[in-house]
Amino acid sequence: MALETKKGRTIGAAAKAAGLGVETIRFYERKGLIVQPPKHGGFRTYSDNDIKQLRFIRKAKTLGFTLDAIKSLLALESGTEESNAVIHAKSEETIREIQQKIAELEQMLASLQKFSTSCAHGKKTSAKHCGLLECFEKDWDCC
Numbered sequence: 001m002a003l004e005t006k007k008g009r010t011i012g013a014a015a016k017a018a019g020l021g022v023e024t025i026r027f028y029e030r031k032g033l034i035v036q037p038p039k040h041g042g043f044r045t046y047s048d049n050d051i052k053q054l055r056f057i058r059k060a061k062t063l064g065f066t067l068d069a070i071k072s073l074l075a076l077e078s079g080t081e082e083s084n085a086v087i088h089a090k091s092e093e094t095i096r097e098i099q100q101k102i103a104e105l106e107q108m109l110a111s112l113q114k115f116s117t118s119c120a121h122g123k124k125t126s127a128k129h130c131g132l133l134e135c136f137e138k139d140w141d142c143c
Contacts, residue, residue, distance in 0.1 A: 008048075009046045010043050010044070013046075017054075018051050018055050032071060033070060034054065057070055063094065065090070069090045073086075111139070
């Protein structure tokens with residue numbers, strides 16, 4: 001049952017407000033991304049700031065940041081000049097990683113398109129007759 005109190009929200013209410021699952025929040029607590037809040041009236045209660053952090057984690061993950069990078073970014077909340085440089089560096093690192101993933105996906109797409117046009121629609125009627133393993137070794141240049 002999701003419950004909101006004057007002191008904060010239970011984990012169920014926090015999960016709903018942040019757009020996450022309860023187990024995801026517990027996972028983030030175990031990984032040290034957020035601090036497990038204190039209990040009030042037998043329930044752990046999450047503050048508005050906890051909800052902001054959880055939303056930040058969710059959004060940062062959609063941008064491609066790793067959990068370690070997100071943890072570092074959360075630690076920099078003070079906003080000093082040094083932290084701005086670290087935020088920039090982490091962002092640039094993530095951009096490079098995403099660009100690498102895009103290049104790999106484009107290569108996969110090109111290979112699948114080549115496979116589709118050469119082997120899957122080739123003259124031979126079955127994969128057995130096409131020599132699928134041999135085609136793979138020759139970068140689909142065989143059927």
